[in-house]
Amino acid sequence: MNTLRTIYQLALRECDVIRRIPIYGFCMVVFPLLTMFFFTSLMQEGQPLEMPVGVVDLDNSSTSRNIIRKLDAFQTSHVVARYPTVNAAREAIQQNKIYAFLYIPKGTTDDLLSSRQPKISFYYSMTTMVSGALLYRDLKTISVLATAGVGQATMRARGATDRQVKAFLQPITIDLHLLSNTATDYNAYLSTMMVPGVMMLFIFLITAYALGTELKFNRSKEWIQLSGNRIYLALFGKLLPHTLIFLGIAFFYSWYVFGVMGFPHPGGVWKIVLLNIMMVFAAQGFGIFAFGLMPSLRMSMSICSLWAVLSFSMAGSAFPVMGMDGPLQALSWLFPLRHYYMVYQITILNGFPLLDAWWHGAALCAFILLPILVARKLKNAMLTYEYIP
Amino acid sequence: MSTFLKNIIEGTRDACLIWRDEMRQVIKDEGVLIFFILVPLVYPLLYSWIYNNEVVHEVPVVVVDDSHSHFSRQFIRMCDASPDVRIAYYASDMDEAKMLIARQQVRAIYRIPSDFHERLNRNEQTAVAVYCDMSLMLTYKAAYQTAVMVSQEMNSQIQISLSGHYTAREEELLVHPLEYEAVPIFSPGGGYGSFILPGVLVLILQQTLVLGIGLSAGTARENNRYKDLVPVQKHYHGTFRIVLGKSLCYFMIYIFMGTWLTVVVPRLFHFPCLAQWPDLLALMLPYVLACIFFGITVSCIVRYRENVMLLMVFVSLPLLFLSGISWPQNNIPGFWQGVSLLFPSTFGIRAYVRMNSMGATLGDVLFEYRVLWIQMLVYFVIACLVYRYQILQACRHASKEAE
Numbered sequence: 001m002n003t004l005r006t007i008y009q010l011a012l013r014e015c016d017v018i019r020r021i022p023i024y025g026f027c028m029v030v031f032p033l034l035t036m037f038f039f040t041s042l043m044q045e046g047q048p049l050e051m052p053v054g055v056v057d058l059d060n061s062s063t064s065r066n067i068i069r070k071l072d073a074f075q076t077s078h079v080v081a082r083y084p085t086v087n088a089a090r091e092a093i094q095q096n097k098i099y100a101f102l103y104i105p106k107g108t109t110d111d112l113l114s115s116r117q118p119k120i121s122f123y124y125s126m127t128t129m130v131s132g133a134l135l136y137r138d139l140k141t142i143s144v145l146a147t148a149g150v151g152q153a154t155m156r157a158r159g160a161t162d163r164q165v166k167a168f169l170q171p172i173t174i175d176l177h178l179l180s181n182t183a184t185d186y187n188a189y190l191s192t193m194m195v196p197g198v199m200m201l202f203i204f205l206i207t208a209y210a211l212g213t214e215l216k217f218n219r220s221k222e223w224i225q226l227s228g229n230r231i232y233l234a235l236f237g238k239l240l241p242h243t244l245i246f247l248g249i250a251f252f253y254s255w256y257v258f259g260v261m262g263f264p265h266p267g268g269v270w271k272i273v274l275l276n277i278m279m280v281f282a283a284q285g286f287g288i289f290a291f292g293l294m295p296s297l298r299m300s301m302s303i304c305s306l307w308a309v310l311s312f313s314m315a316g317s318a319f320p321v322m323g324m325d326g327p328l329q330a331l332s333w334l335f336p337l338r339h340y341y342m343v344y345q346i347t348i349l350n351g352f353p354l355l356d357a358w359w360h361g362a363a364l365c366a367f368i369l370l371p372i373l374v375a376r377k378l379k380n381a382m383l384t385y386e387y388i389p
Numbered sequence: 390m391s392t393f394l395k396n397i398i399e400g401t402r403d404a405c406l407i408w409r410d411e412m413r414q415v416i417k418d419e420g421v422l423i424f425f426i427l428v429p430l431v432y433p434l435l436y437s438w439i440y441n442n443e444v445v446h447e448v449p450v451v452v453v454d455d456s457h458s459h460f461s462r463q464f465i466r467m468c469d470a471s472p473d474v475r476i477a478y479y480a481s482d483m484d485e486a487k488m489l490i491a492r493q494q495v496r497a498i499y500r501i502p503s504d505f506h507e508r509l510n511r512n513e514q515t516a517v518a519v520y521c522d523m524s525l526m527l528t529y530k531a532a533y534q535t536a537v538m539v540s541q542e543m544n545s546q547i548q549i550s551l552s553g554h555y556t557a558r559e560e561e562l563l564v565h566p567l568e569y570e571a572v573p574i575f576s577p578g579g580g581y582g583s584f585i586l587p588g589v590l591v592l593i594l595q596q597t598l599v600l601g602i603g604l605s606a607g608t609a610r611e612n613n614r615y616k617d618l619v620p621v622q623k624h625y626h627g628t629f630r631i632v633l634g635k636s637l638c639y640f641m642i643y644i645f646m647g648t649w650l651t652v653v654v655p656r657l658f659h660f661p662c663l664a665q666w667p668d669l670l671a672l673m674l675p676y677v678l679a680c681i682f683f684g685i686t687v688s689c690i691v692r693y694r695e696n697v698m699l700l701m702v703f704v705s706l707p708l709l710f711l712s713g714i715s716w717p718q719n720n721i722p723g724f725w726q727g728v729s730l731l732f733p734s735t736f737g738i739r740a741y742v743r744m745n746s747m748g749a750t751l752g753d754v755l756f757e758y759r760v761l762w763i764q765m766l767v768y769f770v771i772a773c774l775v776y777r778y779q780i781l782q783a784c785r786h787a788s789k790e791a792e
Contacts, residue, residue, distance in 0.1 A: 027699050038707050041722060048720040090574070094749035096739070099717065112567055119568040126579040127587075127746045131717040133530065136571055143569035144541070150566040167514045171547045172464075172540040175516040176533060179490070181523035186716075189526060198703050205699055212695070298420040298604070301695050305702040306428070312706060313439050319581045320525050323445040328438065342493075345524035352491035 006227055010237025013226065014210070018241060027202050028245050035198040036191075036253055040261060043187035050078040051131050054089045054101035057082060061109040067120070071102060071142050076134045086123075093125055100124035100135040102142075112150060120146070130186070180264045180349050188263040192344060193317040195253055197337050200283040201308035203246055207287025208304050210242065211378075212297030220382040231379040235371065239284055246284075250276040266351030274354075275343055282336045282367035289367075292374025295381035311337040339363045400630045407625065407634025411605070415638065418608055420694070424601040429646045432593055436586055437658040443580025448531040449477035451486045451495040458506030460543075464517065467539045468499065473531035490522050497521045497532035509547065527581075575747045576661055583660045587746050588714040588738045590650045592705060594643070595680045595734040599701050602639060602684035607694025615786040618689060618779040628777045632769070636681045643677050655745065663748035664741075671751055672740050675761040679733035682768035689775040712738035733768075736760045 018024040053071065057064050072079040080098060083089040089101040103121045111118035122139035126132040148169050155165045181188055214220040227234035254272050258265045265272060290307070291300040313319070314328070314335045321332050332338045339360040346357040354361060371378075415421050450468070454461050469476040477495055480486040486498045498520040508515040519536045521529040545564035554560050573579050610618050619625050651673060655662050664672075691697045710716055711729035718739070721729070729735040740757035743749040751758060 023696055023699055031703055035703065035707065038725070039710070042710060042725055043716060044722065045720060048717045051717055051719055091753065093574070094743055094747050094753045096718065096743060099719070108567075115562050115566065117562055117565065117568055119570060121570045121572055123572045123574050125747065126573045126576045127584055127742055128714055128717055129579075129581065129584045130715065132573065132579070136573075139569075139571055143567070146569075147565060147567050151563075163514075164512070167512050168548065168551065169544075171509055171512075171514060171544050173514060173516045174533070174536050174540055175518045177518060177520045178523050178529070179520055184523070184526075184529075186526075189523070194706060198706065201703055202699075205702070209695060209699065216693075297695055301698050302420065302423055305698050306432075309702060309705060310435070313436065317525070318527075318585075319440055320445055320527055322448075323442050323527070324439055325442065346491065346493065349524055350491065350522065356491040356493075 003233065006233060007237040007240065010223075010227060010234065011240045013223075014238050014241045017210075017213075018245075024206065027206050028242070029249060032195075032199050032202055032249050032253070036195045036256065039191040039194050040187060040257065043190060046183055046185040046187050047076070048130060048134060048186075049075050051076055051100075051135060052080040052098045053077045053135065054081045054083055054092055054098040055079055056084070056086055056089050056101060056103045058106040059104045059108040063109045063112065064104045067104065067142060067146055068102070070145060071138065074138045074141070077138045089123070093123070099128065099131045100139070102139065180266060180351070182264075185263075187261070188257075190317065191257060192263060192349070193315055193337075193341050194312070195257070196250075196279060196340055196344075197308070197312050197315065199246070199250060199253070200279065200311070200337055200340070201305070203242075203280060203283035204287045204290065204304035204308050205301055206242060207239065207284050208291045208300040209297070210238065211288065211291045212295075212300060214382065215295065215385055216297055220385075224379065224382050229379075231375050231382075235288060235375075235378075239288075243280060243284065246280045247276065250280055265348050267348035268351070271347050271354065275340065275348065278343075278361070278364045278368070279336075279340050282340070282364045285368045285370045286336055288378070289370035289374055292371065292378040292381075295378065295385055307335070308337075311335040314338055315341045317341055333363060336364065336367050339367075400627055403625075403627060403630040404634035404637065407631055408637045411635050411638040412641075414608065415601075415605060415642070418605060421601050421605045421608070424597045424604065425642055425646070428597050429593055429650055433586070433590055433650060433654040436589055437582060437654065440580075440582030440586060441658065443578055443582050445527045445531055446472050447475040448473060448497070448528045449495045450474050450497045450499060450532055451478040451480050451489050452476055453480050453483055453486050453498060453500040455503040456501045456505035460506050460509055461501040464501060464539060464543060465499070467542065468535055471535045471539065474535040486520075490520075493522075495522075496525065496528040499532075499536060512551070575663070582658070583746070585714065586658070586660060587655065587742050588709060588712055590654060591676075591738045591741045592709055592712070592734050594647060594650050594677070595683070595708075595732070595737065596701060596705050597646070598639065598643060598677075598680045599684040599687055600697055602635075602681070603688045603691050603697025603701065604694050606685075606688035607691050607697060610692070611694060615783070615790075616692070617783040617786060619776070619783045621783050621787040625783075626780065628773045628780060631776050631780075632682075632685060632772050635685065636678070639681045639684070640677065643681070647673050647677055651741065651745070661746045663746065664744040665750075668744055668751040672737075672744060672754070672758060672761070675758070675765045676733060676737040676740075679761055679765040679768055680737075682765060682772045683733055685772040686768055686775060689772075689779060708732055708734050709738075711735050712742075714738060714742060730760075733761060733764050736764070 055068050057068060068079060071077050081092065083092060086103055092098050101123050103123065108118040108120060124132050124135045151169050152165050155168065178184060214223050224234055227237060254276060257263045258272065287304060290303050294300050294303065314332045315337045316332060321329055342360040343357045346352050347354050415425060452465050454465065465476055468474050478489055480489065489495045490498065500518040502515065505515050517536060517540065519533055521532055523529055548564055549560045552563050554563060576583050606618055610616050613620060619631065625631060651669065711725060712735050713721060736757040740754040743754055
């Protein structure tokens with residue numbers, strides 16, 4: 001009973017701090033939500049559509065115009081301009097007017113009709129990877145279609161049926177099944193890592209900040225005494241309001257992306273709830289650990305922010321961890337976001353049982369237990385250290 | 390001597406003194422040093438290490454071969470021989486293959502139907518089913534594109550064997566009446582590192598500057614008796630001299646850091662470096678200045694030195710997206726385009742990437758260049774205004790004390 005009352009008093013004391021210092025409200029509620037709306041609204045299209053593409057058509061025949069029309073009809077490409085020379089088109093890419101261009105040299109139709117194998121080229125820029133990859137896909141399709149068009153015309157002239165034409169031109173087709181994210185939705189793919197990543201960043205920082213400001217404003221002794229010299233109790237009571245607020249934000253985020261935006265989540269609600277709880281606790285565990293390691297406000301916050309920023313790369317959602325060097329693959333285990341992301345993609349996105357991600361679940365639990373390593377040092381610091389500006 | 394000239398000389402002397410004071414403070418403060426020196430030095434190396442493999446090769450794939458025929462084996466062999474895909478497992482049925490996906494031992498399933506061979510020999514169309522794990526776009530791309538490429542290659546071979554042409558040229562014309570070529574200009578490797586890092590480098594420049602200036606201002610405030618930003622001192626009574634003196638200090642440090650970030654690092658890691666140095670210099674000048682004045686402006690909001698981290702660290706990621714290198718600029722909603730106008734990094738990254746990675750000249754990035762100068766001016770004025778306010782506040786506190 002006494003313990004419960006102590007926790008209640010500690011939590012009340014922390015609520016008072018949170019209410020008094022506005023930066024808490026911003027970092028715990030406003031900024032995470034802002035980031036969530038930012039990413040989900042930025043990539044609302046799912047896939048970039050109607051990207052500007054140019055054309056250098058020196059052939060100017062019905063065939064070349066047909067190719068251009070087909071290119072324009074794709075949902076990703078939008079033919080916005082024609083250029084007289086390749087150089088002019090290249091300059092337009094450099095000026096950011098177009099992302100790619102199709103070059104049809106003079107005499108393409110003549111060469112095609114007289115079987116002299118003309119060549120068309122597609123120039124795309126990989127300096128923006130998403131647009132480069134998508135536009136490349138369009139070009140590839142266009143070129144295959146154009147090639148097939150020639151064969152189709154020849155075979156039709158010889159009296160082949162459509163089925164025969166199809167079977168001859170494309171004996172083997174590829175039947176593509178996209179598991180879970182059927183629409184190749186970049187929003188569902190990136191936002192589900194970025195937003196939790198930013199939330200974790202704030203949990204790291206705010207945890208370290210909350211502990212560090214006790215020292216900074218010289219309230220640490222009072223805090224430890226209030227808990228009756230029990231550091232675990234002190235930590236639990238102090239961080240309880242944080243946990244509840246962050247959990248609320250995490251659940252709101254989950255409700256928004258999975259419920260409102262309808263991102264794929266065949267794993268079901270309970271796994272989402274469990275993962276959110278593990279995420280908040282693991283991030284708090286890391287924050288306490290970082291502060292315990294170096295009980296100085298600025299050093300621990302620097303470590304937390306640098307670690308959190310790195311974890312966006314080390315989570316391996318954009319560039320996979322399996323493509324990194326060996327030592328980095330091992331280091332990726334030290335980032336809570338990596339484990340969060342793995343558990344998310346295995347159990348929630350793909351809907352496999354938790355057992356398949358148990359290593360990563362165990363790692364998250366290890367992060368939750370990290371404060372045990374530094375609890376003594378933390379208590380010592382709180383009772384003896386002085387803040388040096 | 391006129392008072393005007395005297396003012397200028399005195400102001401310059403004060404600015405130099407403030408410059409010296411600020412420099413001393415920066416060197417003494419380890420928190421500021423971390424962000425001014427350590428992060429710009431180490432982070433690019435770390436990121437370059439993370440992305441130095443650039444592309445993903447040998448994505449593990451499982452095959453469910455229900456056909457067990459000459460054709461199916463050829464398909465599998467050709468996929469395995471491609472650079473991007475490795476046939477890691479053979480599964481006897483789809484359930485087994487699914488289990489491998491669940492454990493993330495493979496990234497895709499190729500399923501060859503049992504009538505694959507029969508249909509091909511009967512001149513009928515058949516399909517290989519490709520199931521892709523969508524948790525990683527790069528592996529999906531590798532698995533899918535390899536399957537398409539191999540199927541096209543096999544299709545051509547089948548066509549050639551059916552058509553009964555005499556010469557190799559005839560056969561080539563049959564399968565490729567129209568040749569096509571895809572040219573990835575500017576970054577021919579198409580690697581991930583050389584795509585994302587130039588933007589990250591320019592962003593690091595802005596973020597470390599703002600964080601460092603914010604920390605330094607926070608320290609100044611905490612050391613002050615009245616928690617004011619500006620000490621009440623003879624040399625600190627003019628707005629211009631404070632802003633200029635401090636900027637001079639940061640500018641001096643970032644001449645080196647900027648060179649390291651935008652010139653040395655890309656060369657160390659062999660990213661495309663197509664910009665000519667006068668152009669690059671002309672671009673970096675307004676960019677660094679705009680970042681400095683932006684940082685000074687932000688630093689005035691900060692009450693405690695650590696708060697700047699809470700404010701500025703998380704925006705790094707959205708800022709990278711707003712620059713339009715991850716998500717195409719054309720597809721950023723108008724509202725966020727408007728927000729992106731506020732940050733120097735948006736235009737710094739756009740202009741730098743286009744000049745350094747795509748070989749544009751200063752004339753090609755004229756719009757971004759102009760915006761950077763405008764931002765510099767606007768933030769300079771704002772920085773002066775907020776410092777004016779800070780000076781007045783400091784004077785008020787001092788006079789209160791005197792009473």
